[in-house]
Amino acid sequence: MPPSPAPRPAGPQPPVRDRGDACPGALRLxxxxxxxxxxxxxxxxxxxxxxxxxxxxxxxxxxxxxxxxxxxxxxxxxxxxxxxxxxxxxxxxxxxxxxSVRHERIRNILASPLAGLDPHTPSDVRLWARELDALLCASASATELSGRFLFVLDGGTGDVARLGGDVTLVAERDTDRADRGGALLRVGDDPAAVRITGTEGPRAALAAAEVFLAAARASGSGAWRVRELPAGHALTADAVAKSLEAAGIEVRGVEPYENPAEVSRETGPYVSRETSALVSRETSAPGIVEGPDGRRSLSVLAPLGRLTVAQWRLLTVVAAEDGSGELRLTPWRGVVLPGLPAATAADHLGTLAAAGLITDPGSPWYRTTACTGLPGCAKSRTDVRADAAHAIASGTTPVPASAAALPVHWSGCERRCGHPQGGAWVDVLAGADAQDEYRSSVVRPLTPVPAPVPTTPKAQ
Structure with missing residues (x-):
């Protein structure tokens, strides 16, 4: 008799992907x-x-x-x-x-928005982002990555390291070194990380993604993301370290991984627990950011993540005429305008507030997000954006008293598209039919659960 198959572990199982992901791009609508x-x-x-x-x-x-x-x-x-x-x-x-037409959907790279603009985030990981993007666009094998695979580059404060990257690089501050200090490389939710030199960060990130592709092929699962690899094929820091060394990348060691926002060290590459926790918690806060060079940056948020063309053009004019000529979009559905003179920053912030942008962390719109809802999404049970706006205006958002400081996300169905990543949030979910009221609860996604294969692309 053939041997009995090994019992499947308890709990949610990673999905088997028998097709390519359906994420939209700039060319594939x-x-x-x-x-x-x-x-x-x-x-x-x-x-x-x-x-x-x-x-x-x-x-x-x-x-x-x-x-x-x-x-x-x-x-x-x-x-x-x-x-x-x-x-x-x-x-x-x-x-x-x-x-690159072939690579346009896989250029998913998050980086600390305030890198180089805020005294708590001195590491300019945005240089890493440009190098990694160029490496991705030059790699034939990278085209096999799904449109959901995510690279995260953290400046050392933990602001984006908690956002669920498939490959995460965390910069370590070391001003005495000529190689931009060191970096920790982590794959998925592995409890360990690989220590590498800062200059090797982008190349190591791409190499780690290629290790994932090899594991996905060997597993036969068609996994789109690191967390979807089945048991027996999961990536570990030790395995990634060996692959990096084989590629000629210097490995300084493998060690337990801790998000820098949760680390307390009086000396070393990280800021203190008190400072890093503040930075991590308030990175998305709107307002004026004081830079180390005496100039200012403006941080604003878009109500429910949507901007009119008029609002967008106003941001562009401020950036071009009084800023550095650049805009930085944040994973908190906001925009940072760097390089403004201190003398004009407050006036510009007032102008943006008058145009309907969120500029005050005390605003009821701050920390509130929503899925697309009707009429944009046929799967939604209701127009959640209109409902959220009405609740904010009337002060009737269904938030438990114990969760008043948490982000609130409105969803029109159980897919909960676009919900906050990396921490507790209030889940406001439409009822089973139009007559039901919204249900709310505090969700703590501490353990990633593989999602079912969607029938339509999930909004990010």
Whole structure:
């Protein structure tokens, strides 16, 4: 008799992916209830004012006149006509937003938004982001990655390290070294990390992604993300370290991983527990950010992650005429405008507030997010954005008293698209039919649970 199969471990099992992921891109549009949807990847959320203008033009010419900010620092254009693909692609290509047609959906790179702008985040991991993006676009094997695979580059405070990256690099501050100090590389939720040199960070991140691809092929699971690898094929820091050494990348050791926002060290590469916890908690807070060079950055949030073309153009004008000429999109659906003079920062912030942007951490819109809902998503039971806006205006958001300081996310169905990552949040879920009231509860996703294979792309 053939041997009995090994018993399956208890608990949720990783899905078996028998097809490629259906994530939309800038060229492969998703057909939504409100028209075509394009997702434009922006590594590290970086935009020049010229590129931002091109996105506004695209939303105005081809879409519904709005731009959606995603939880990965990307931009979505909605309401697109079926026949606009070629013209949209040409506009984005001319603006430098499509460096590689084959790689455009895999350029998912998050980086600490305040790197180089805030005294608590001195490591400019945004240089890593540019190097990694160039390496990705030059790699033939990287095209096998799914549109959901995520690289996270943290400046050492833990602000983005907790956002569920498949490959996470955390910078370590070491001003005495000529190689940008060191870095910790972590794959998925492995409890250990590989210590490498800072200059090798981008190359090591790509190499770790290639190790994942090999493991996914060997497992036969078709996994899209590291957490989906089945038992027996899960990646470990030790295995990744061996692969890095085989690729000629110096490995300084393997050690237990701790998010720097939760680490307390009086000396060494991390800031103190008190400072890092504050930075990690308030990175998304709107307002004025004082920089180490005497200049200022403005941090604003988009109500429910959506901006009108007029609001977007106003941000672009401030960046071009009084800032550094760049915009940084954040994973908290916000925009940072660097390089403003101290004398004009407050006036500009007031102008942006008058235009309807969130500029005050005391605003009831702060920490509130929502899925697309009706009419954009046919799977939603209701217009959750309108419901959330009404609840904010009337002060009736169903939040438990014990969770008043937590992020609140409104969802029109159980998929909970676009919910907050990396911590507790209040889940406001539409009832089973239009007559039911919203249900709310505090969700703590401390243990990642593999999601079922979606029938339509999940909004980021």
């Amino acid at each position: 998703h057909s939504a209830a409100d028209g075509g949807l394009a997702r434009v990847r922006l590594p590290a959320g970086d935009l020049t004012s010229h590129q931002a203008t091109a996105l506004a033009d695209a939303a105005e010419r081809f879409g519904d006149g709005r731009l959606s900010l995603t939880s990965r620092g990307n931009v979505e254009l909605r309401g697109l006509a079926d026949d606009c693909g070629a013209a949209l692609g040409g506009l984005l290509r001319d603006a430098g937003l499509l460096p």
